[in-house]
Amino acid sequence: xxxxxxxxxxxxxxxxxxxxxxxxxxxxxxxxxxxxxxxxxxxxxxxxxxxxxxxxxxxxxxxxxxxxxxxxxxxxxxxxxxxxxxxxxxxxxxxxxxxxxxxxxxxxxxxxxxxxxxxxxxxxxxxxxxxxxxxxxxxxxxxxxxxxxxxxxxxxxxxxxxxxxxxxxxxxxxxxxxxxxxxxxxxxxxxxxxxxxxxxxxxxxxxxxxxx
Numbered sequence: 001x002x003x004x005x006x007x008x009x010x011x012x013x014x015x016x017x018x019x020x021x022x023x024x025x026x027x028x029x030x031x032x033x034x035x036x037x038x039x040x041x042x043x044x045x046x047x048x049x050x051x052x053x054x055x056x057x058x059x060x061x062x063x064x065x066x067x068x069x070x071x072x073x074x075x076x077x078x079x080x081x082x083x084x085x086x087x088x089x090x091x092x093x094x095x096x097x098x099x100x101x102x103x104x105x106x107x108x109x110x111x112x113x114x115x116x117x118x119x120x121x122x123x124x125x126x127x128x129x130x131x132x133x134x135x136x137x138x139x140x141x142x143x144x145x146x147x148x149x150x151x152x153x154x155x156x157x158x159x160x161x162x163x164x165x166x167x168x169x170x171x172x173x174x175x176x177x178x179x180x181x182x183x184x185x186x187x188x189x190x191x192x193x194x195x196x197x198x199x200x201x202x203x204x205x206x207x208x209x210x211x212x
Contacts, residue, residue, distance in 0.1 A: 088207060092199055095206070096191065103187045107139055107170045116144050116172075117152060123174035123185035124156050133163035135173040137186075141165055 106112050124132055136144070141162070153160045163175060171186030191198075 088203060091206070092202055095202055096195065096198075099191060100188060103170050106187070107137075107143075113143055116140060117148055119185050119190075120144065120149075120172050120174075121152055121156065123172050123183050124152070124158055124160070126183040126185070127174045127176065127181055129158075129176050129181060131159045131177050132161075133175045133177060134160055135163040135166055135175065137167070137170050138165050140171060 120134060123134075134149070149160050149162075163173075166173065169184075169186035169188045171184075171189070173182055173184045173186065175182040
């Protein structure tokens with residue numbers, strides 16, 4: 001009897017052991033399958049994150065590259081404009097230098113002879129004093145005679161007399177007796193005073209118009 005009971009108990013133990021092993025095996029398989037799915041899911045999410053990060057980096061690089069191109073183009077255009085402006089100023093300076101060189105020929109013309117009394121009168125009016133010393137370059141001093149100076153003095157009501165000859169420039173310089181006041185009305189000084197508007201006109205005529 002005891003033997004039968006022992007046999008029955010042994011079988012129950014074996015059955016229970018087999019059941020436990022089966023359940024354990026199934027649980028392990030389930031756990032393994034779940035772990036694999038979770039790992040794959042994590043990897044997939046990680047891959048998506050990597051792709052997102054890569055896209056963000058690429059987009060930022062594109063934006064920076066486009067900005068760099070825009071800045072480089074703007075800097076190039078700025079330098080080109082500065083170079084052009086510098087070149088334009090150099091060309092305009094050459095134009096005015098040529099004009100000044102032509103003064104030597106202009107003072108020999110009838111136009112200058114006719115304009116000289118007006119240039120003298122203008123200088124006198126600019127200085128605005130009662131007694132004026134007029135200084136001329138050598139050629140202009142020979143062109144205007146004493147009778148003309150008397151006429152100018154009577155017209156303006158100002159006492160005039162000749163001063164020392166100057167060697168540079170062409171025209172007249174009006175000075176006060178004490179030398180503290182003066183107004184230079186030479187051709188060179190007149191050109192210098194008119195350079196700003198003349199530069200604009202010369203620039204439009206030589207450059208903007210031709211460049212459309």
